[in-house]
Amino acid sequence: MFYGTELTSRLMLGTAQYPSPQVLRDAIAASGAEVITVSLRREGREGGAFREILKDSGCRLLPNTAGCHSAREAVTTAQMARELFGTDWIKLEVIGHADTLQPDPFALVEAAHILCAEGFEVFPYTTEDLILGEKLIEAGCRVLMPWGAPIGSGQGLSNRSGLARMRAHFPDVPLVIDAGIGAPSQAAEAMEMGFDAVLLNTAVASARNPVAMARAFGQAVEAGLAAHEAGLMPRRDMARASTPVFGMAELAG
Amino acid sequence: MISVLGAGVAGLCAATALAERGLPVEVIEAATPPVSRLAGGMLAPFCEGESAPEVIVSRGQAAIGWWRARAKSFEQRGTLVVAAPRDAGELDRFARATRGHDWVRPDDLEPDLSGRFSAGLFFADEAHMDPHEALASLRERLVARGVAFREQPSGRIVDCRGIAARDRLRDLRAVRGEMLELHAPEVTLTRTIRLLHPRFPCYIVPRGKGRYMVGATMVESARDGAVTARSLMELLSAAWTVHPGFGEAEVVSTGAGLRPAFPDNIPRLRREGGRIHLNGMYRHGFLMAPVLACELAEEMAKETCHAH
Numbered sequence: 044m045f046y047g048t049e050l051t052s053r054l055m056l057g058t059a060q061y062p063s064p065q066v067l068r069d070a071i072a073a074s075g076a077e078v079i080t081v082s083l084r085r086e087g088r089e090g091g092a093f094r095e096i097l098k099d100s101g102c103r104l105l106p107n108t109a110g111c112h113s114a115r116e117a118v119t120t121a122q123m124a125r126e127l128f129g130t131d132w133i134k135l136e137v138i139g140h141a142d143t144l145q146p147d148p149f150a151l152v153e154a155a156h157i158l159c160a161e162g163f164e165v166f167p168y169t170t171e172d173l174i175l176g177e178k179l180i181e182a183g184c185r186v187l188m189p190w191g192a193p194i195g196s197g198q199g200l201s202n203r204s205g206l207a208r209m210r211a212h213f214p215d216v217p218l219v220i221d222a223g224i225g226a227p228s229q230a231a232e233a234m235e236m237g238f239d240a241v242l243l244n245t246a247v248a249s250a251r252n253p254v255a256m257a258r259a260f261g262q263a264v265e266a267g268l269a270a271h272e273a274g275l276m277p278r279r280d281m282a283r284a285s286t287p288v289f290g291m292a293e294l295a296g
Numbered sequence: 297m298i299s300v301l302g303a304g305v306a307g308l309c310a311a312t313a314l315a316e317r318g319l320p321v322e323v324i325e326a327a328t329p330p331v332s333r334l335a336g337g338m339l340a341p342f343c344e345g346e347s348a349p350e351v352i353v354s355r356g357q358a359a360i361g362w363w364r365a366r367a368k369s370f371e372q373r374g375t376l377v378v379a380a381p382r383d384a385g386e387l388d389r390f391a392r393a394t395r396g397h398d399w400v401r402p403d404d405l406e407p408d409l410s411g412r413f414s415a416g417l418f419f420a421d422e423a424h425m426d427p428h429e430a431l432a433s434l435r436e437r438l439v440a441r442g443v444a445f446r447e448q449p450s451g452r453i454v455d456c457r458g459i460a461a462r463d464r465l466r467d468l469r470a471v472r473g474e475m476l477e478l479h480a481p482e483v484t485l486t487r488t489i490r491l492l493h494p495r496f497p498c499y500i501v502p503r504g505k506g507r508y509m510v511g512a513t514m515v516e517s518a519r520d521g522a523v524t525a526r527s528l529m530e531l532l533s534a535a536w537t538v539h540p541g542f543g544e545a546e547v548v549s550t551g552a553g554l555r556p557a558f559p560d561n562i563p564r565l566r567r568e569g570g571r572i573h574l575n576g577m578y579r580h581g582f583l584m585a586p587v588l589a590c591e592l593a594e595e596m597a598k599e600t601c602h603a604h
Contacts, residue, residue: 062347062348062349062561063557063559063560063561063562064469064559064560064561065559065560065561066560068559085515085517085526086515086516086517086519087517087519088519089470089517089518089519090515090516090517090518090519091518092469092470092516092518093469093516093517096469096559195494195495245494249389251392251393
């Protein structure tokens with residue numbers, strides 16, 4: 044449940060960098076995604092034509108504050124998003140580093156406090172840091188979106204054990220892996236680990252065939268979720284015998 | 297009489313193709329200068345194939361010969377595609393997504409890039425020109441043929457108004473583009489350079505006498521104000537990555553304009569509301585306008601022929 048909304052597909056799709064709105068529309072349909080993100084910091088109020096195309100997709104829109112470098116910028120952008128899209132949902136991004144696009148944890152918590160108090164339903168783009176996660180929950184967030192790896196890097200779950208700890212630490216908070224996913228196998232891995240959803244953009248938008256890749260991600264996320272729910276067998280260490288070895292012929296020479 | 301609305305690259309190519317077919321044509325100009333003057337002026341059908349559909353690659357090639365015969369600034373020196381060492385994977389991806397290229401050492405082609413990039417892709421068949429000159433040349437030729445430039449249309453309308461045709465084409469949207477022109481006498485580059493970058497790709501087109509055009513952003517917005525500081529920083533840092541000599545360049549001019557685009561970003565002819573539209577040029581104006589203009593002229597010549 045994401046702020047009271049149940050989603051069948053656990054894939055969320057970003058909408059930037061596609062070859063055309065037509066390809067984007069086809070990719071969204073092929074992926075089965077029910078939630079798509081949309082940026083407006085750079086496009087401003089005049090980005091209406093593109094936003095209409097997104098609205099026509101029938102998906103639930105998750106506006107984001109991509110491109111914001113301070114809490115104040117993010118808050119203003121969120122307020123504009125609410126006005127333009129008529130939704131309280133906001134994916135909160137406050138960039139701390141222009142190159143890696145790593146979130147600024149301090150400004151993130153500050154902006155989350157303000158937006159939650161204003162009634163926004165905040166999806167904060169965060170790191171796998173547990174204390175930061177707790178501060179965001181304290182601020183009023185009821186979903187967390189830890190990164191897999193830096194935005195657009197395609198590196199997958201670069202701190203797998205850190206993410207596993209986060210999953211264990213917040214058993215009842217919906218956690219969405221956001222950013223860094225490059226391949227369907229990585230998305231499936233996140234779902235197998237028990238994350239609630241995966242959000243990605245570049246891996247689909249810059250594929251040679253975005254529509255086919257979108258479909259592949261949709262299937263991978265579905266498979267990962269099904270595998271998690273079915274209960275994965277534990278990995279076994281076959282180097283250590285757990286039962287006495289018997290029945291082996293002893294060929295005395 | 298055929299009245300071509302618009303004197304940007306779409307309108308002038310349409311009028312040229314129609315006039316060359318012997319059809320009576322006039323050009324109706326808007327009060328504002330066309331956004332095509334801000335274009336890169338690249339004729340790069342193969343590079344565009346990285347994100348554009350095959351129709352742009354296959355049909356766009358015809359534009360190279362068309363402009364060679366009509367633009368004095370036309371130069372066929374190919375396109376050199378490079379990436380910073382960290383983004384070498386982008387070059388592999390670009391190579392897989394396109395055709396018509398060879399792997400090269402960039403400094404073999406452009407000695408001024410010596411030691412900066414270890415590998416590059418060379419698209420030998422591509423060309424570039426100066427859009428100001430190319431548009432002015434088309435105009436001169438039309439005037440020489442006796443084509444009138446007026447304010448009010450008197451004939452059958454061919455609508456080439458670019459983004460202004462939003463009033464009639466509901467699915468036409470604006471994609472904002474920003475560019476700048478630098479004067480960098482220290483830098484010697486003789487062909488179009490494309491820098492691949494995961495977020496800030498750019499191209500640099502030589503305009504002669506130490507001048508370079510650096511472009512261009514792609515923003516899903518209809519805001520038509522001046523270039524933003526962020527875009528300027530992105531374009532300048534990309535240019536600086538290609539050659540540090542651009543750090544000492546003079547910024548001669550900057551520009552921002554709205555590209556007209558259909559939902560699939562493919563330029564096309566469309567018959568709607570009693571007129572023919574040539575629109576949706578997106579980032580393929582100089583590449584696709586001659587191709588569509590010739591198609592238009594052929595169709596209209598046939599119609600005239602049947603009418604008699």
